Amino acid sequence: MQxxxxxxxxxxxxxxxxxxxxxxxxxxxxxxxxxxGDPGKMRSQGFDGRTTAISYASARVFKRLGLWDPIAPHAxxxxxxxxxxxxxxxxxxxxxxxxxxxxxxxxxxxxxxxxGWIVENRILRNVLxxxxxxxxxxxxxxxxxxxxxxxxxxSAITKLQDGRAIESSLVLAADGRFSGLRAEAKIKTNQWxxxxxxxxxxxxxxxxxxxxxxxxxxxxxxxxxxxxxxNRSSLVWTEREDAVAAYMALDDDAFRTEIENRFGSYLGAIxxxxxxxxxxxAFTLAQSYIAPRLALIGDAAHAIHPIAGQGYNLGVxxxxxxxxxxxxxxxxxxxxxxxTVLQNYQRWRRFDxxxxxxxxxxxxxxxxxxxxxxxxxxxxxxxxxxAVPPLRKFFMRQAGADLGTLPSxxxxxx
Ligand SMILES: Cc1cc2nc3c(=O)[nH]c(=O)nc-3n(C[C@H](O)[C@H](O)[C@H](O)COP(=O)(O)OP(=O)(O)OC[C@H]3O[C@@H](n4cnc5c(N)ncnc54)[C@H](O)[C@@H]3O)c2cc1C
Numbered sequence: 001m002q003x004x005x006x007x008x009x010x011x012x013x014x015x016x017x018x019x020x021x022x023x024x025x026x027x028x029x030x031x032x033x034x035x036x037g038d039p040g041k042m043r044s045q046g047f048d049g050r051t052t053a054i055s056y057a058s059a060r061v062f063k064r065l066g067l068w069d070p071i072a073p074h075a076x077x078x079x080x081x082x083x084x085x086x087x088x089x090x091x092x093x094x095x096x097x098x099x100x101x102x103x104x105x106x107x108x109x110x111x112x113x114x115x116g117w118i119v120e121n122r123i124l125r126n127v128l129x130x131x132x133x134x135x136x137x138x139x140x141x142x143x144x145x146x147x148x149x150x151x152x153x154x155s156a157i158t159k160l161q162d163g164r165a166i167e168s169s170l171v172l173a174a175d176g177r178f179s180g181l182r183a184e185a186k187i188k189t190n191q192w193x194x195x196x197x198x199x200x201x202x203x204x205x206x207x208x209x210x211x212x213x214x215x216x217x218x219x220x221x222x223x224x225x226x227x228x229x230x231n232r233s234s235l236v237w238t239e240r241e242d243a244v245a246a247y248m249a250l251d252d253d254a255f256r257t258e259i260e261n262r263f264g265s266y267l268g269a270i271x272x273x274x275x276x277x278x279x280x281x282a283f284t285l286a287q288s289y290i291a292p293r294l295a296l297i298g299d300a301a302h303a304i305h306p307i308a309g310q311g312y313n314l315g316v317x318x319x320x321x322x323x324x325x326x327x328x329x330x331x332x333x334x335x336x337x338x339x340t341v342l343q344n345y346q347r348w349r350r351f352d353x354x355x356x357x358x359x360x361x362x363x364x365x366x367x368x369x370x371x372x373x374x375x376x377x378x379x380x381x382x383x384x385x386x387a388v389p390p391l392r393k394f395f396m397r398q399a400g401a402d403l404g405t406l407p408s409x410x411x412x413x414x
Contacts (some may be wrong), residue, residue: 001178004023004141004263004268005102005166005167005168006030006031006032006033006166006167006168006169007029007030007168007169007170007235007336008029008031008032008168008169008170008171008172008173008336009031009032009034009158009166009168009170009171009179009341010031010033010155010171010172010174011032011034011146011149011171011172011173011174011175011181012034012035012172012173012174012175012176012298012300013033013034013035013037013042013129013132013140013142013174014035014125014174014176014298014299015052015121015124015125015128015298015312015315016298016299016300016312016315016316016319016391017033017035017170017172017174017297017298018033018125018128018132018381019061019065019128019131019316019319019343020172020174020297020298020319021033021132021135021138021140022065022067022131022132022135022138023061023319023320023323023409024296024322024323025137025138026065026323027323027326027327028137028327029137029269029326029330029336030137030138030141031137031138031139032138032140032141032168033132033138033139033140033141033142034118034141034142034144034145034146034158034160034166035140035141035142035143035144036142036143036144036145036146037142038142038143039129039140039141039142041212041245042125042129042142042152043125043126043129044086044121045122045166046121046275047125047273048122049121049200049234049276049277050121050200050234050277050279051118051119051120051121051142051203051226051228051234051273052118052119052121052124052309052310052312053078053116053117053213053226053309053313054116054117054118054119054124054313055114055115055116055310055399055402056076056113056114056115056117056312056402057115057317057402057406057412058234058312058313058316058317059116059117059119059411060409060411060412061316061319061409061410062318064256064409065131065409066131067127067128069133070127070130071119071123071124072126072324073229074117074119074120074229075117075118075119075227075405076117076119076211076227077114077116077117077211077227077231078106078114078116078117078118078211078212078213078226078230079105079106079107079114079115079117079210080103080104080106080115080210080211080212081102081103081104081212081213081214081215081399082101082102082103082104082212082215083101083102083103083104083214083215083217083382084101084102084214084215084217085101085215085217085355085367085375085378085379085382086216086217086218087346091157092154094335095414096271097226099320101382101386102386102395103386104396104399106396107284108389108393109393109395111341111398115213115396115399116229116309116399118213118226118227118234119235120228120234121410131195131221135329141160141164141166141237143159143161144161144162144164144262145161145182146158146159146160146161146175147159147160148163148184149171149181149184149294150386151171151185151281151291151292151293151294152293153167155168155337155338156168156169156170156171156291156293156294158171159238160197163212164305167295168203168294168337169293169335169336169337170294170295170298170326170336170337171293171294171295171337171372172294172295172322173185173294173295173296173297173300173301174207174210174297174298174300175300176298176299176300176303177282177284177299177300177334179185179286179299179300179301181294181296181300182217182286182296182300184325185291185292187286187288188286188287188288189285189286189287189413190283190284190285190287191282191284192283192284193282194241194281194282194305194364195241195242195243196220196221196238196239196240196241196281196364196368197238197239197244197278197279198236198237198238198239198278198279198281198306199215199235199236199237199238199239199244199248199276199277199278200235200236200237200276200277200278201234201235201237201245201255201259201272201274201275201276201277202228202232202233202234202235202236202272202273202274202280203232203233203235203259203263203270203271203272203273203390204218204230204270204271204273205232205233205267205268205269205270206268206269206270207266207267207268208267209225209227209229209231209233209267210227211223211227212227212351213226213227215307215368215370216262218262219368219370220238220239220240220243220340220368221238221240221307221367221368222238222307222363222364222367222368223235223236223237223238223263223308223367224236224237224306224334225263226309229406231258232273232300235259235263236306237259237262238281238306238307238368240313241280244278248276248278250378252272255272255276256270259272259273262281264403274399280282281305281306283303283304283305283357284299284302285301285302285357285358286290286300286302288346288350288352289301289318289345289346289349290339290342290343290345290346292337292338292339292342294342295322295336297314297319297322297344298312298314298315298318298319300312301315301318301349301353302314302353302354302357304356304357304360304361305360305361305364307360307364307367308356308360308363309399310356310360310399312365313405314353314356314357315351316410317349317353317406317407317410318345318353318407320406320407320409320410321345321348321349322345322349322406323407323408323409324407324408324409325341325342325344325345325348326341328344329341331342339351340408347378348405349406352404362401366378374376376378
Protein backbone atom coordinates (compact mmCIF):
# COMPACT_ATOMS: atom_id res chain seq x y z
CA MET A 1 0.00 0.00 0.00
CA GLN A 2 1.18 3.54 -0.78
CA UNK A 3 2.32 5.59 2.23
CA UNK A 4 -0.12 8.36 3.25
CA UNK A 5 0.93 11.88 2.29
CA UNK A 6 1.35 12.93 5.94
CA UNK A 7 1.53 10.89 9.10
CA UNK A 8 -0.70 13.38 10.91
CA UNK A 9 -3.24 15.97 9.72
CA UNK A 10 -4.19 18.53 12.36
CA UNK A 11 -7.46 20.36 11.78
CA UNK A 12 -7.21 23.71 13.57
CA UNK A 13 -4.10 25.87 13.81
CA UNK A 14 -5.02 27.67 17.05
CA UNK A 15 -2.95 27.50 20.22
CA UNK A 16 -3.58 23.74 20.58
CA UNK A 17 -3.19 22.71 16.93
CA UNK A 18 -0.10 24.88 16.44
CA UNK A 19 1.67 23.49 19.49
CA UNK A 20 0.66 19.92 18.58
CA UNK A 21 2.25 20.27 15.14
CA UNK A 22 5.52 21.50 16.64
CA UNK A 23 5.61 18.85 19.38
CA UNK A 24 4.92 16.03 16.91
CA UNK A 25 7.28 17.36 14.22
CA UNK A 26 9.99 17.49 16.91
CA UNK A 27 9.36 13.76 17.43
CA UNK A 28 9.85 13.10 13.71
CA UNK A 29 6.23 13.00 12.47
CA UNK A 30 5.30 14.72 9.21
CA UNK A 31 2.31 17.00 9.82
CA UNK A 32 -0.13 19.17 7.91
CA UNK A 33 -2.06 21.87 9.79
CA UNK A 34 -5.29 23.14 8.26
CA UNK A 35 -6.95 26.33 9.47
CA UNK A 36 -9.94 28.20 8.14
CA GLY A 37 -8.50 31.53 9.31
CA ASP A 38 -6.38 33.94 7.32
CA PRO A 39 -2.83 33.71 8.77
CA GLY A 40 -2.30 37.49 8.54
CA LYS A 41 -5.45 38.14 10.58
CA MET A 42 -4.64 35.36 13.06
CA ARG A 43 -1.35 37.11 13.81
CA SER A 44 -2.86 40.59 14.21
CA GLN A 45 -3.42 42.53 17.44
CA GLY A 46 -7.21 42.56 17.03
CA PHE A 47 -7.63 38.78 16.61
CA ASP A 48 -7.59 37.67 20.26
CA GLY A 49 -7.45 40.02 23.26
CA ARG A 50 -6.93 37.32 25.87
CA THR A 51 -3.89 36.46 27.90
CA THR A 52 -3.13 32.91 29.02
CA ALA A 53 -1.82 31.84 32.39
CA ILE A 54 0.81 29.30 31.34
CA SER A 55 1.45 26.90 34.20
CA TYR A 56 5.04 26.09 35.08
CA ALA A 57 4.61 22.51 33.82
CA SER A 58 3.24 23.80 30.47
CA ALA A 59 6.15 26.24 30.24
CA ARG A 60 8.51 23.22 30.31
CA VAL A 61 6.89 22.02 27.07
CA PHE A 62 7.52 25.37 25.38
CA LYS A 63 11.10 25.36 26.72
CA ARG A 64 11.84 21.83 25.50
CA LEU A 65 10.52 22.67 22.04
CA GLY A 66 12.78 25.74 21.88
CA LEU A 67 9.78 28.10 21.91
CA TRP A 68 10.27 29.84 25.24
CA ASP A 69 13.11 32.24 24.30
CA PRO A 70 10.91 34.44 22.07
CA ILE A 71 8.07 34.26 24.63
CA ALA A 72 10.12 35.03 27.76
CA PRO A 73 10.53 38.81 27.24
CA HIS A 74 6.72 39.09 27.05
CA ALA A 75 5.90 36.72 29.91
CA UNK A 76 5.19 38.07 33.41
CA UNK A 77 5.92 35.68 36.26
CA UNK A 78 3.11 34.98 38.75
CA UNK A 79 4.75 35.02 42.19
CA UNK A 80 1.60 35.05 44.33
CA UNK A 81 -2.07 34.31 43.82
CA UNK A 82 -4.57 36.02 46.14
CA UNK A 83 -8.10 34.68 46.06
CA UNK A 84 -10.72 36.72 47.89
CA UNK A 85 -14.39 36.09 48.52
CA UNK A 86 -15.70 39.57 47.80
CA UNK A 87 -14.36 42.69 46.25
CA UNK A 88 -12.04 45.54 46.98
CA UNK A 89 -14.70 47.73 48.58
CA UNK A 90 -14.12 50.92 46.63
CA UNK A 91 -11.37 52.85 44.96
CA UNK A 92 -10.86 54.85 48.14
CA UNK A 93 -10.42 51.85 50.40
CA UNK A 94 -6.67 51.36 49.97
CA UNK A 95 -6.99 47.76 48.87
CA UNK A 96 -9.47 46.74 51.53
CA UNK A 97 -10.46 43.16 50.87
CA UNK A 98 -12.60 40.58 52.57
CA UNK A 99 -10.91 38.81 55.46
CA UNK A 100 -11.72 35.47 53.77
CA UNK A 101 -8.94 34.85 51.37
CA UNK A 102 -6.42 32.35 50.13
CA UNK A 103 -2.79 33.22 49.55
CA UNK A 104 -0.62 31.05 47.33
CA UNK A 105 3.03 32.05 47.51
CA UNK A 106 5.38 30.48 44.94
CA UNK A 107 8.26 30.70 47.44
CA UNK A 108 6.50 28.08 49.58
CA UNK A 109 7.24 25.45 46.94
CA UNK A 110 10.88 25.80 47.92
CA UNK A 111 12.31 26.94 44.64
CA UNK A 112 12.60 30.00 42.48
CA UNK A 113 10.01 28.81 39.98
CA UNK A 114 6.98 31.10 39.73
CA UNK A 115 3.45 29.64 39.83
CA GLY A 116 3.15 30.36 36.12
CA TRP A 117 3.43 33.14 33.58
CA ILE A 118 0.90 35.48 32.00
CA VAL A 119 1.41 35.77 28.24
CA GLU A 120 -0.72 37.53 25.64
CA ASN A 121 -2.38 35.06 23.27
CA ARG A 122 -1.17 37.26 20.40
CA ILE A 123 2.44 36.54 21.42
CA LEU A 124 1.88 32.79 21.83
CA ARG A 125 0.14 32.58 18.45
CA ASN A 126 2.88 34.50 16.65
CA VAL A 127 5.66 32.43 18.22
CA LEU A 128 3.90 29.19 17.22
CA UNK A 129 3.21 30.42 13.69
CA UNK A 130 6.82 31.63 13.22
CA UNK A 131 8.16 28.22 14.32
CA UNK A 132 5.72 26.40 12.03
CA UNK A 133 6.80 28.61 9.09
CA UNK A 134 10.41 27.62 9.78
CA UNK A 135 9.75 23.89 10.14
CA UNK A 136 10.58 21.54 7.26
CA UNK A 137 8.22 18.90 8.63
CA UNK A 138 5.01 20.95 8.87
CA UNK A 139 2.85 22.19 6.04
CA UNK A 140 0.52 25.01 7.16
CA UNK A 141 -2.50 25.13 4.89
CA UNK A 142 -4.54 28.30 5.50
CA UNK A 143 -6.96 29.81 4.84
CA UNK A 144 -8.57 26.45 4.11
CA UNK A 145 -11.71 25.00 5.65
CA UNK A 146 -12.10 21.27 6.22
CA UNK A 147 -15.26 20.04 4.53
CA UNK A 148 -15.31 16.33 5.44
CA UNK A 149 -13.09 13.44 6.48
CA UNK A 150 -13.29 9.78 5.45
CA UNK A 151 -11.85 7.33 7.94
CA UNK A 152 -10.73 4.17 6.12
CA UNK A 153 -8.96 0.99 7.18
CA UNK A 154 -5.47 2.15 6.10
CA SER A 155 -5.71 5.96 6.23
CA ALA A 156 -7.95 9.00 6.59
CA ILE A 157 -8.74 11.38 3.74
CA THR A 158 -9.44 14.98 4.76
CA LYS A 159 -11.25 16.98 2.10
CA LEU A 160 -11.06 20.75 2.02
CA GLN A 161 -13.77 23.07 0.78
CA ASP A 162 -11.51 24.13 -2.11
CA GLY A 163 -11.50 20.53 -3.40
CA ARG A 164 -8.07 19.44 -2.14
CA ALA A 165 -7.80 16.06 -0.38
CA ILE A 166 -5.08 15.17 2.15
CA GLU A 167 -4.31 11.62 3.23
CA SER A 168 -2.87 10.77 6.65
CA SER A 169 -2.54 7.92 9.14
CA LEU A 170 -4.08 10.00 11.95
CA VAL A 171 -6.25 13.12 12.16
CA LEU A 172 -6.18 15.41 15.21
CA ALA A 173 -9.27 17.47 15.96
CA ALA A 174 -7.92 20.79 17.22
CA ASP A 175 -10.88 22.64 15.76
CA GLY A 176 -12.11 24.18 19.00
CA ARG A 177 -15.17 23.79 21.16
CA PHE A 178 -17.62 23.57 18.25
CA SER A 179 -15.47 20.83 16.69
CA GLY A 180 -16.95 19.71 13.38
CA LEU A 181 -14.72 16.62 13.36
CA ARG A 182 -16.06 15.57 16.77
CA ALA A 183 -19.64 15.93 15.54
CA GLU A 184 -18.93 14.06 12.31
CA ALA A 185 -17.40 11.18 14.27
CA LYS A 186 -20.65 11.12 16.30
CA ILE A 187 -18.82 11.68 19.56
CA LYS A 188 -21.32 12.94 22.11
CA THR A 189 -20.60 15.75 24.54
CA ASN A 190 -21.79 16.95 27.92
CA GLN A 191 -22.30 20.64 27.42
CA TRP A 192 -24.01 23.66 28.87
CA UNK A 193 -23.84 27.42 28.54
CA UNK A 194 -23.00 29.49 31.59
CA UNK A 195 -25.30 32.51 32.07
CA UNK A 196 -22.05 34.49 32.05
CA UNK A 197 -19.59 36.05 29.60
CA UNK A 198 -15.96 36.96 30.20
CA UNK A 199 -15.14 40.62 29.55
CA UNK A 200 -11.44 40.87 28.77
CA UNK A 201 -9.47 44.12 28.88
CA UNK A 202 -5.98 45.37 29.67
CA UNK A 203 -5.30 48.14 32.18
CA UNK A 204 -2.17 50.14 32.91
CA UNK A 205 -1.67 51.09 36.57
CA UNK A 206 0.29 53.48 38.69
CA UNK A 207 1.91 51.01 41.12
CA UNK A 208 3.78 47.78 40.28
CA UNK A 209 1.80 44.56 40.67
CA UNK A 210 4.84 42.67 42.05
CA UNK A 211 3.75 39.55 40.16
CA UNK A 212 0.57 39.16 42.23
CA UNK A 213 -2.51 37.69 40.50
CA UNK A 214 -5.77 38.57 42.24
CA UNK A 215 -9.11 36.85 41.91
CA UNK A 216 -12.14 38.48 43.55
CA UNK A 217 -15.21 36.27 43.72
CA UNK A 218 -18.09 38.64 43.04
CA UNK A 219 -21.76 37.58 42.88
CA UNK A 220 -21.83 37.66 39.05
CA UNK A 221 -18.62 35.60 38.81
CA UNK A 222 -14.86 35.85 39.31
CA UNK A 223 -13.01 39.08 38.56
CA UNK A 224 -9.38 38.21 37.83
CA UNK A 225 -6.49 40.68 37.67
CA UNK A 226 -3.50 39.03 36.02
CA UNK A 227 -0.04 40.62 36.08
CA UNK A 228 1.41 41.52 32.68
CA UNK A 229 4.69 43.08 31.56
CA UNK A 230 5.12 46.88 31.43
CA ASN A 231 3.09 47.61 34.58
CA ARG A 232 -0.12 46.37 33.01
CA SER A 233 -2.70 43.81 34.12
CA SER A 234 -5.11 41.73 32.14
CA LEU A 235 -8.69 41.59 33.43
CA VAL A 236 -10.98 38.61 33.05
CA TRP A 237 -14.24 40.02 34.37
CA THR A 238 -16.97 37.38 34.46
CA GLU A 239 -20.35 39.08 34.30
CA ARG A 240 -24.00 38.09 33.94
CA GLU A 241 -24.64 37.52 30.29
CA ASP A 242 -27.66 39.84 30.19
CA ALA A 243 -25.56 42.73 31.54
CA VAL A 244 -22.50 42.31 29.28
CA ALA A 245 -23.76 44.19 26.21
CA ALA A 246 -24.40 47.29 28.35
CA TYR A 247 -20.89 47.19 29.88
CA MET A 248 -19.32 46.67 26.46
CA ALA A 249 -21.19 49.73 25.12
CA LEU A 250 -20.04 52.11 27.90
CA ASP A 251 -17.81 55.03 26.96
CA ASP A 252 -14.21 54.87 28.20
CA ASP A 253 -14.77 56.94 31.37
CA ALA A 254 -17.81 54.95 32.50
CA PHE A 255 -16.04 51.66 31.67
CA ARG A 256 -13.05 52.73 33.77
CA THR A 257 -15.34 53.58 36.71
CA GLU A 258 -16.95 50.13 36.51
CA ILE A 259 -13.51 48.52 36.51
CA GLU A 260 -12.36 50.69 39.43
CA ASN A 261 -15.41 49.69 41.47
CA ARG A 262 -14.35 46.05 41.19
CA PHE A 263 -10.58 46.46 41.03
CA GLY A 264 -10.14 48.71 44.06
CA SER A 265 -7.20 51.07 44.44
CA TYR A 266 -4.40 48.76 45.57
CA LEU A 267 -2.45 49.51 42.37
CA GLY A 268 -3.16 53.25 42.38
CA ALA A 269 -4.79 54.94 39.40
CA ILE A 270 -5.73 52.65 36.53
CA UNK A 271 -6.29 53.34 32.85
CA UNK A 272 -7.78 50.95 30.27
CA UNK A 273 -5.06 50.23 27.69
CA UNK A 274 -6.47 48.96 24.42
CA UNK A 275 -9.77 47.50 23.28
CA UNK A 276 -12.22 45.31 25.26
CA UNK A 277 -13.49 41.92 24.20
CA UNK A 278 -16.23 39.62 25.46
CA UNK A 279 -16.35 35.83 25.28
CA UNK A 280 -19.52 33.80 25.96
CA UNK A 281 -18.67 31.05 28.45
CA ALA A 282 -19.64 27.40 28.07
CA PHE A 283 -18.69 23.93 29.23
CA THR A 284 -18.10 21.16 26.69
CA LEU A 285 -16.67 17.76 27.53
CA ALA A 286 -16.39 15.09 24.83
CA GLN A 287 -17.57 11.67 26.00
CA SER A 288 -14.71 10.09 24.07
CA TYR A 289 -11.42 11.66 23.01
CA ILE A 290 -10.82 9.12 20.25
CA ALA A 291 -12.33 7.25 17.31
CA PRO A 292 -10.51 5.16 14.70
CA ARG A 293 -7.77 7.41 13.17
CA LEU A 294 -9.03 10.40 15.18
CA ALA A 295 -7.89 12.02 18.44
CA LEU A 296 -9.39 15.14 20.03
CA ILE A 297 -7.10 17.71 21.67
CA GLY A 298 -7.57 21.13 23.30
CA ASP A 299 -11.02 22.72 23.36
CA ALA A 300 -12.35 20.11 20.90
CA ALA A 301 -11.98 17.63 23.79
CA HIS A 302 -12.78 19.94 26.75
CA ALA A 303 -13.74 23.60 26.85
CA ILE A 304 -14.01 24.85 30.42
CA HIS A 305 -14.78 27.96 32.51
CA PRO A 306 -11.73 30.28 32.71
CA ILE A 307 -12.11 30.61 36.51
CA ALA A 308 -8.86 28.73 37.16
CA GLY A 309 -6.97 29.63 33.96
CA GLN A 310 -6.50 25.96 33.08
CA GLY A 311 -8.24 25.46 29.68
CA TYR A 312 -5.19 25.73 27.46
CA ASN A 313 -2.95 24.05 30.04
CA LEU A 314 -5.14 20.95 29.76
CA GLY A 315 -4.61 21.08 25.99
CA VAL A 316 -0.83 21.35 26.42
CA UNK A 317 -0.90 18.20 28.56
CA UNK A 318 -3.00 16.40 25.91
CA UNK A 319 -0.39 17.24 23.31
CA UNK A 320 2.58 16.16 25.42
CA UNK A 321 0.84 12.88 26.38
CA UNK A 322 -0.16 12.15 22.79
CA UNK A 323 3.42 12.76 21.62
CA UNK A 324 4.69 10.11 24.09
CA UNK A 325 1.98 7.61 23.11
CA UNK A 326 2.59 8.03 19.37
CA UNK A 327 6.38 7.81 19.66
CA UNK A 328 6.21 4.60 21.73
CA UNK A 329 3.75 3.04 19.29
CA UNK A 330 5.72 4.01 16.21
CA UNK A 331 8.92 2.64 17.76
CA UNK A 332 7.37 -0.81 18.08
CA UNK A 333 5.88 -0.67 14.59
CA UNK A 334 2.21 -0.05 15.48
CA UNK A 335 -0.20 1.91 13.27
CA UNK A 336 -0.48 5.33 15.01
CA UNK A 337 -4.10 5.68 13.88
CA UNK A 338 -5.26 2.40 15.36
CA UNK A 339 -7.71 2.38 18.24
CA THR A 340 -5.34 0.23 20.32
CA VAL A 341 -2.77 3.03 20.21
CA LEU A 342 -5.26 5.86 20.70
CA GLN A 343 -6.83 4.14 23.72
CA ASN A 344 -3.54 4.72 25.56
CA TYR A 345 -3.99 8.46 24.95
CA GLN A 346 -7.60 8.38 26.11
CA ARG A 347 -6.71 6.43 29.28
CA TRP A 348 -4.01 8.94 30.13
CA ARG A 349 -5.96 12.12 29.49
CA ARG A 350 -9.72 11.72 29.76
CA PHE A 351 -10.12 11.11 33.49
CA ASP A 352 -7.55 13.77 34.39
CA UNK A 353 -9.07 16.49 32.21
CA UNK A 354 -12.69 15.54 33.02
CA UNK A 355 -12.03 15.85 36.76
CA UNK A 356 -10.37 19.24 36.36
CA UNK A 357 -13.14 20.42 34.01
CA UNK A 358 -15.85 19.41 36.48
CA UNK A 359 -13.87 20.89 39.38
CA UNK A 360 -13.77 24.30 37.67
CA UNK A 361 -17.50 24.05 36.99
CA UNK A 362 -18.19 23.35 40.66
CA UNK A 363 -15.94 26.21 41.74
CA UNK A 364 -17.84 28.61 39.50
CA UNK A 365 -21.22 27.44 40.82
CA UNK A 366 -20.04 27.63 44.41
CA UNK A 367 -18.62 31.14 44.14
CA UNK A 368 -20.74 32.97 41.55
CA UNK A 369 -23.61 33.80 43.89
CA UNK A 370 -24.49 35.67 47.06
CA UNK A 371 -26.39 32.86 48.80
CA UNK A 372 -25.61 33.27 52.53
CA UNK A 373 -25.25 29.58 53.58
CA UNK A 374 -22.96 28.91 50.60
CA UNK A 375 -20.89 31.98 51.40
CA UNK A 376 -20.34 30.72 54.95
CA UNK A 377 -19.38 27.23 53.75
CA UNK A 378 -16.98 28.43 51.08
CA UNK A 379 -15.39 31.01 53.39
CA UNK A 380 -14.77 28.33 56.00
CA UNK A 381 -13.28 26.13 53.26
CA UNK A 382 -10.97 28.92 52.11
CA UNK A 383 -9.91 29.61 55.68
CA UNK A 384 -9.12 25.93 56.20
CA UNK A 385 -7.03 25.62 53.04
CA UNK A 386 -5.23 28.85 53.81
CA ALA A 387 -4.33 27.61 57.30
CA VAL A 388 -2.84 24.26 56.21
CA PRO A 389 0.48 24.52 54.33
CA PRO A 390 0.36 21.01 52.71
CA LEU A 391 -3.11 21.82 51.32
CA ARG A 392 -1.86 25.14 49.98
CA LYS A 393 1.06 23.35 48.34
CA PHE A 394 -1.28 20.77 46.81
CA PHE A 395 -3.38 23.53 45.22
CA MET A 396 -0.26 25.30 43.97
CA ARG A 397 0.93 22.09 42.29
CA GLN A 398 -2.54 21.67 40.82
CA ALA A 399 -2.43 25.24 39.44
CA GLY A 400 1.05 24.54 38.10
CA ALA A 401 -0.33 21.41 36.34
CA ASP A 402 2.48 19.53 38.07
CA LEU A 403 0.49 16.58 39.44
CA GLY A 404 -0.25 13.11 38.11
CA THR A 405 1.78 11.18 35.55
CA LEU A 406 3.53 13.82 33.53
CA PRO A 407 4.49 13.22 29.89
CA SER A 408 8.20 13.49 29.07
CA UNK A 409 7.87 17.00 27.58
CA UNK A 410 6.33 18.17 30.88
CA UNK A 411 8.22 16.29 33.56
CA UNK A 412 10.58 18.18 35.86
CA UNK A 413 14.32 17.85 35.27
CA UNK A 414 15.86 15.49 37.79
C1 LIG B 1 -11.90 34.59 28.70
C2 LIG B 1 -11.02 33.38 28.61
C3 LIG B 1 -9.81 33.35 29.31
C4 LIG B 1 -9.00 32.21 29.25
N1 LIG B 1 -7.83 32.19 30.00
C5 LIG B 1 -7.09 31.07 30.03
C6 LIG B 1 -5.91 30.98 30.85
O1 LIG B 1 -5.53 31.91 31.55
N2 LIG B 1 -5.19 29.82 30.85
C7 LIG B 1 -5.57 28.75 30.09
O2 LIG B 1 -4.89 27.71 30.15
N3 LIG B 1 -6.66 28.81 29.28
C8 LIG B 1 -7.42 29.93 29.23
N4 LIG B 1 -8.53 29.99 28.43
C9 LIG B 1 -8.83 28.85 27.53
C10 LIG B 1 -8.04 28.93 26.22
O3 LIG B 1 -8.16 30.21 25.66
C11 LIG B 1 -8.54 27.87 25.25
O4 LIG B 1 -8.51 26.61 25.91
C12 LIG B 1 -7.66 27.78 24.00
O5 LIG B 1 -7.58 29.02 23.34
C13 LIG B 1 -8.23 26.73 23.03
O6 LIG B 1 -7.39 26.61 21.92
P1 LIG B 1 -7.74 25.57 20.77
O7 LIG B 1 -6.61 25.68 19.79
O8 LIG B 1 -8.08 24.23 21.33
O9 LIG B 1 -9.11 26.10 20.11
P2 LIG B 1 -9.42 27.40 19.25
O10 LIG B 1 -8.64 28.57 19.70
O11 LIG B 1 -10.90 27.52 19.21
O12 LIG B 1 -8.87 27.05 17.78
C14 LIG B 1 -9.58 26.26 16.88
C15 LIG B 1 -9.05 26.53 15.48
O13 LIG B 1 -9.69 25.61 14.58
C16 LIG B 1 -9.99 26.27 13.37
N5 LIG B 1 -11.10 25.57 12.74
C17 LIG B 1 -12.33 25.28 13.25
N6 LIG B 1 -13.06 24.61 12.35
C18 LIG B 1 -12.29 24.44 11.24
C19 LIG B 1 -12.50 23.81 9.97
N7 LIG B 1 -13.64 23.22 9.64
N8 LIG B 1 -11.49 23.84 9.07
C20 LIG B 1 -10.30 24.43 9.39
N9 LIG B 1 -10.06 25.05 10.56
C21 LIG B 1 -11.04 25.04 11.47
C22 LIG B 1 -10.36 27.72 13.80
O14 LIG B 1 -10.16 28.63 12.74
C23 LIG B 1 -9.39 27.94 14.97
O15 LIG B 1 -8.20 28.59 14.58
C24 LIG B 1 -9.38 31.10 28.46
C25 LIG B 1 -10.58 31.13 27.74
C26 LIG B 1 -11.41 32.25 27.83
C27 LIG B 1 -12.71 32.26 27.05
